[in-house]
Amino acid sequence: MVVLNTTVIFQGLLVAQVYAEPLFAEAVPSMSSTICCVIFTLVTIMAGFIGSFLIERLGRRLLMIYASFCTGVCCVILGTQIQLHWGPHWVTAMFMYIFGLTFTCGAGTVPCVLVAEIFLPEVSKH
Numbered sequence: 034m035v036v037l038n039t040t041v042i043f044q045g046l047l048v049a050q051v052y053a054e055p056l057f058a059e060a061v062p063s064m065s066s067t068i069c070c071v072i073f074t075l076v077t078i079m080a081g082f083i084g085s086f087l088i089e090r091l092g093r094r095l096l097m098i099y100a101s102f103c104t105g106v107c108c109v110i111l112g113t114q115i116q117l118h119w120g121p122h123w124v125t126a127m128f129m130y131i132f133g134l135t136f137t138c139g140a141g142t143v144p145c146v147l148v149a150e151i152f153l154p155e156v157s158k159h
Contacts (some may be wrong), residue, residue, distance in 0.1 A: 034150060041140045042102050045129075046077075048114050049132060056115070060125035069126060073133055077141070080134040084142030100139020107132035 044118050050073075057069035111128045114120055 034144065034151065036148065037144050041103070041144055044101065044136055044140050045108065046133065046136045046141065049129065049136075053129065056129060057058035057126060060122045060129070062122070073130060076130050077133045077137045081142055083134075084116050084138035085146070087138060088142060088146055093147065097139050097143045100143075103135040104132060104140065107135060 038059065038154075053070050053073055054066045057073075058066040061069055084100075086098070091099070107128050111132060114125050114128065
């Protein structure tokens with residue numbers, strides 16, 4: 034669980050959430066960055082439901098591997114887009130949403146399920 038939770042932290046959703054407002058302000062200047070952040074939050078919430086459904090279908094290991102791979106690809110695309118501006122600005126917003134979706138489907142959901150399965154209910158309450 035320590036390794037899994039470390040992997041979750043290093044995938045960077047916390048950083049994306051902290052810098053979401055300035056990134057959305059640059060990526061979608063015609064739309065309020067606050068509204069974009071609310072949409073980002075709604076995407077991650079919906080992805081949590083999707084992830085909890087996929088855990089039983091794909092299995093914990095495969096879901097974590099595939100979602101982490103997709104999250105890494107999104108990070109590379111986002112990093113190059115933000116630094117090099119190789120595409121239109123809306124690409125940044127689109128990959129921010131895809132990043133939130135893939136992260137939450139895998140690394141955002143799997144550790145919570147595993148903690149509930151590993152520890153007894155008496156231990157989880159305290």
